[in-house]
Amino acid sequence: MPVRIQHEDFDAGAEIASLRARDPRVGAVAVFVGVARDRNDGAEVSTLTLEHYPGMTERAIEEIVAQAKARWSLLDVLVVHRVGTLRPLDQIVLVAVTSSHRGDAFAACEFVMDYLKTEAPFWKREVTPEGSRWVDARESDEAAKRRWQRPGA
């Protein structure tokens, strides 16, 4: 199961070891960890709550992973995304990719994150000193996704 949605924290080292699975073809492991920060859009953030669309969330990320596997030469991909209430310093998301070579691993890892940010049905609500507000989607995330759609990307 390449995609997990969970409340609990994850151990990136353990997940990487599991993904590598003692497969001697793995020459490269590229990993991204998204972490909750203490500031966003000009305000101090005390908590962040993530909701999602159960069922669709897993499918959407699985579809992104399938696109990455079709586009690059990969051995395996793991995505773990937390939901629920998180605090600054908490881990939010893990994307880990194994390949024989680093070019494919780096590119696929970034691709998965850029697509997850714009296509996976999660929504964040953050608490600031002024109160609770929904986080707005960023145009820069759409721009990051579009880069992968250009010829030669």
Added chain:
Amino acid sequence: MKVTVLYFARLREALGRDRETLELPPEVATVGALRDWLIARGAPYAEAFTEIKRIRAAVAQTMAGDDARLADGAEVAFFPPVTGG
């Protein structure tokens, strides 16, 4: 046809509901037609769907554009732009 519509995040809050089952007239056969039909119902749909920008839709748990056709018993969802990761 009958569809189940789910609402998420800010849209859920604006509508005061997270889901409902709707019996649609025969001419409401696409996502776009459903969106327009909801807005035509007036408050709170009219304000919610116009004040929240770029509301997206999914049918059968797959992202769908306004042209996507609805089927009897389908699960449709409307939601603001996503903010995961």
